[in-house]
Amino acid sequence: MIRKFLRKVFSRKAPAAISQSTAKLGTIPFKQHGIRRNQINPCALKITTSLQQAGFSAYIVGGAARDLLLGLTPKDFDVATNATPEQVHHIFRRSRIIGRRFRLVHVICGAETVEVSTFRGHSSTDDNNHSSITLTDQHGRLLRDNVFGSQEEDAVRRDFTVNALFYDPAKEEILDYLNGYEDIKAKKLRVIGDPTQRYREDPIRMLRAVRLASKLDMQIEEETAKPIGDLAPLLQNVPPSRLFDEMLKLLLSGYALSCVVDLRARGLHHGLLPMLDVILEQPLGERFITIALRDTDERIKQNKPVSPGFLFAILLWHEVLSSWNSLRASGEKPMPALFKAMDEILSIQRKKLAIPRRFDAIIQEVWVMQPRFEDRTGRKPFRLITHPRFRAAYDFMLLRCESGELSMELGEWWKTFLSAENETREKMLLKQSSPKKSKRRRSRKKAPSDPALNVENTIKNDNN
Ligand code: ATP
Ligand code: MG
Numbered sequence: 001m002i003r004k005f006l007r008k009v010f011s012r013k014a015p016a017a018i019s020q021s022t023a024k025l026g027t028i029p030f031k032q033h034g035i036r037r038n039q040i041n042p043c044a045l046k047i048t049t050s051l052q053q054a055g056f057s058a059y060i061v062g063g064a065a066r067d068l069l070l071g072l073t074p075k076d077f078d079v080a081t082n083a084t085p086e087q088v089h090h091i092f093r094r095s096r097i098i099g100r101r102f103r104l105v106h107v108i109c110g111a112e113t114v115e116v117s118t119f120r121g122h123s124s125t126d127d128n129n130h131s132s133i134t135l136t137d138q139h140g141r142l143l144r145d146n147v148f149g150s151q152e153e154d155a156v157r158r159d160f161t162v163n164a165l166f167y168d169p170a171k172e173e174i175l176d177y178l179n180g181y182e183d184i185k186a187k188k189l190r191v192i193g194d195p196t197q198r199y200r201e202d203p204i205r206m207l208r209a210v211r212l213a214s215k216l217d218m219q220i221e222e223e224t225a226k227p228i229g230d231l232a233p234l235l236q237n238v239p240p241s242r243l244f245d246e247m248l249k250l251l252l253s254g255y256a257l258s259c260v261v262d263l264r265a266r267g268l269h270h271g272l273l274p275m276l277d278v279i280l281e282q283p284l285g286e287r288f289i290t291i292a293l294r295d296t297d298e299r300i301k302q303n304k305p306v307s308p309g310f311l312f313a314i315l316l317w318h319e320v321l322s323s324w325n326s327l328r329a330s331g332e333k334p335m336p337a338l339f340k341a342m343d344e345i346l347s348i349q350r351k352k353l354a355i356p357r358r359f360d361a362i363i364q365e366v367w368v369m370q371p372r373f374e375d376r377t378g379r380k381p382f383r384l385i386t387h388p389r390f391r392a393a394y395d396f397m398l399l400r401c402e403s404g405e406l407s408m409e410l411g412e413w414w415k416t417f418l419s420a421e422n423e424t425r426e427k428m429l430l431k432q433s434s435p436k437k438s439k440r441r442r443s444r445k446k447a448p449s450d451p452a453l454n455v456e457n458t459i460k461n462d463n464n
Helices: 002-011 042-053 063-069 085-091 151-156 180-186 195-201 204-216 228-237 240-251 256-265 276-281 283-301 308-329 334-350 357-373 380-385 390-402 408-419 422-433 436-446 451-463
Strands: 026-028 058-061 078-081 095-098 104-109 112-118 165-168 173-176
Touching (some): 042 058, 042 078, 042 085, 085 095, 085 104, 085 112, 165 180, 173 180, 195 228, 204 228, 204 240, 204 256, 240 256, 240 308, 256 276, 276 283, 276 308, 283 308, 308 334, 308 357, 308 390, 380 408
Parallel strands (some): 078 112
Antiparallel strands (some): 095 104, 104 112, 165 173
16 A cells, blocks of 8 residues: 555656756845845854854855845744754754754754754655655645755745845855845745645645735735635645644734735635634624734734634634524523534634644633623622633623624723722622613613624624
């Protein structure tokens, strides 16, 4: 069976993504690009210098070179070299070789770690030279890409031209094999080689295109964009943990809103967030996601923490709400109905992009606490604020108010309650709980926070 599979795979002639002869080396001097070596992180600079002194070539590559050219602050500085992982490890005492399949070296300076990778080749199927064989599955997805190669091959195996630049801090010059520099200046995100083949090799590149275009404020070049819609189903073949990691990168990029909108526009969301269409087609759902993701993006830009569980609680909330409301409308009691709705929505989501179980607790707690904000009688608000997840649930409730799903009055009440002294808090409670029946009946008419009204709202929206 395995042998048959291998034979099938090896007999496929995988066309080279881009022939090396089309990769023409351009050297961009300092006076053109303007990047000084002192803009490089000192740890990465020390590494390239030491490697070069030991006779190897070494460059700052990938996102760092690109971001510096765009005037952005790089997230991390990666180094690429022609030294093997063992040679790198030998030069740096504080380093370790990581990864079994894809071997890299982590070099440590102080609290920092810099990733050093050996130039890798994009080897095609080659019956004469099995040492450079790259395995692909039946869709063309690369199963092995750990073959060392030349610097030029290393450029060509990368995803986008703007990610394939090599900055040499010693000479302060950039080596550019694929016109990445021009694409950066033109703000064009262009796949290296044949886009269809490159997405088949690694469908994650379609998500990277969306994320990088938003983050870098670039246009996805026409040929690069064209096959995405048709190839979107290939995301199903990507190992779920990798898909989840990439989705998280996208949601925590600081550009979640524009990424989610773009994912949907390109039809990439089906395998990731299967219920997104339904949610965004309801005006309230769309408003909630827009406000919540904008808020998340703002938090990230201010370096405030954002929990992935909270993000998924946001993305799925309106489906839970809609299912919860239907169950209640058909006579189920509120809390059992909410639990049933949560289970149903999480299991639909799991069939596509499985959210790791470690996030379940926060997602469910944030949802389960929501009805408790609407009950401001007795000691209940006091009990609610002692809950360990109160803050997340409170932020979530405020977003619901802001989106128009709950009344602003409810959000204001909670803001006042939280900032008030105990004496004022007690008075607020009394006001809520005293003339019970008549007041409740009156408020039913106008407060959209009333669960009964929510049922109507959602049913109305569902019919839109
Ligand atoms: P970020 O700013 O998000 O870190 P990045 O481009 O640096 O963006 P990384 O995931 O850090 O992204 O990858 C570093 C480099 O490795 C990329 O710039 C690119 O050259 C290469 N790379 C990453 N993922 C892929 C991929 N799926 N296929 C080909 N090359 C890739
Ligand atoms: Mg990076």
